[in-house]
Amino acid sequence: ADPLVLAARSGPVLTLTLNRPAALNSFTGALHGELLAALEAAAADSAVRCVVLTGAGRAFCAGQDLADPAVAPDPAPGAAPRDLSEVIDQHYRPLCLRLRSMPVPVIAAVNGVAAGAGASIALSCDIVVAARxxxxxxxxxKIGLVPDSGGTWLLPRLVGRARALGLALLGDKLGAEEAQRIGLIWQCVDDAQLQPTVQALAERLAAMPVKALAGIRAALDDAWLLDWPQALAREAQQQRELGFAHDYREGVQAFGEKRAPSFKDR
Ligand code: T3D
Structure with missing residues (x-):
């Protein structure tokens, strides 16, 4: 059988492609298993300095595979009622936690429709670039559920309550240009420019001090929960740790010597 996640390395950039195009790359347990394993392997591989997530065919990801018996509303006669939280606990939550704590930046290259959990997964990535x-x-x-895979947390933080509610209640299709205009995503590019734009961005991020970049993501996420003095204290703690690391010394030295830095911490 074809792999459900294609992994391709180009130097320090790892591209993971969801590969169930006939079902618009919707999630089954098997796809979840392969994606989480690929992300774990990337997190453990110090040569990987940026991950790109994209989809094969015309979609990015259509969310949960609604034909998967694991989420069928009516299980076998006599069986216990379906408990969707089991699927979330087993598959979606580990994926969401892993994505948001990767030691390197993660770019979503949204090549086509991103629906349901597919949208949440895209929007969980650090930088979202979408084809027009x-x-x-x-x-x-539309199917009687609430946004999951972090959707309720992400949407209002990205676009504010009014737009989050409009999007989540109505479930209308939001084009990539409009998504960029309202701040849901970083950038919308012409379809033909998606791959080269993302590759260049990934190479640029991979050459940066990725330990600090992962720290920036964590600090911005945590800051929502902190008051001003707490945020200042957290920043000081992070600067303390980063200040002892190789990349800070290298960054300052390279600046002084007017040369390109060579970062290596992760
Ligand atoms: O706890 C839990 O597990 C619940 C978790 C829930 C998380 C979620 O993600 S809930 C949301 C699930 N996703 C959806 O509701 C989206 C369903 N799909 C669509 O609305 C549409 O397919 C799209 C708007 C994404 C794309 O529309 P269109 O017209 O471009 O394509 P299509 O013709 O609808 O789909 C093409 C094929 O993909 C088609 O199969 P076929 O007829 O060619 O054999 C279609 O059935 C299949 N497909 C699309 N989405 C899914 C899917 N098959 C299974 N699951 C899907 N989500």
Whole structure:
């Protein structure tokens, strides 16, 4: 059988491609298993300095595979009622936690529609670049569910409550251009420019001090929960740790010597 996640390395950049194009790369337990394993391997491999997540075919990801018996609303006669939280606990939560704590930056290259959990996974990435023909759909309400895979947390933080509610309640298709305009994503590019744009961005990030970049993500996420004095204290603690590391010494030295730095911490 074809792998459900294709992994391709180009120097320090690892591209992971969701590969169930006939079902718009929707999530089954098997796809979850392969994606989480690929992310774990990337996290453990010090040569990987940036991860790109994208989809094969015309979609990025259509969320949960609704034909998967694991989420069928009516299980076998006589069986216990379906408990969707089991699927979330087993598959989605580990994926969301792993993505958001990767030791390197993660770019979503949204090549086509990102719906339901597929949208949440894209929006969990550190930088989201979408093809102009791509779209984002908060499909959950249409089937009687709430945004999951972090959707309820991400949406209002990205675009504010009014837009988050409009998107989540109505479930309309949001084009990539509009997604960029309202700040849901970083950038919308012409379809033909998606791959080269993302590759250049990934190479640029991979050459940066990725330990600090992962620290920036964690600090920004945590800051939502902190008051001003707490945020200042947290920043000081992070600067303390980074200040002892190789990359800070290298960055300052390279600046003084007017040369390009060579970062290596992770
Ligand atoms: O606890 C839990 O497990 C619950 C977790 C839930 C998380 C979620 O993600 S809930 C949301 C699930 N996703 C959706 O509701 C989206 C469903 N898909 C769509 O609305 C549409 O397919 C799209 C808007 C994404 C794309 O529309 P379109 O017209 O471009 O394509 P299509 O014709 O609808 O789909 C093409 C094929 O992909 C089609 O199969 P076929 O007829 O060619 O054999 C379609 O059935 C299949 N497909 C699309 N999305 C899914 C899917 N198959 C299974 N699951 C899907 N989510």
């Amino acid at each position: 023909s791509a779209s984002f759909i908060q499909a959950f309400a």
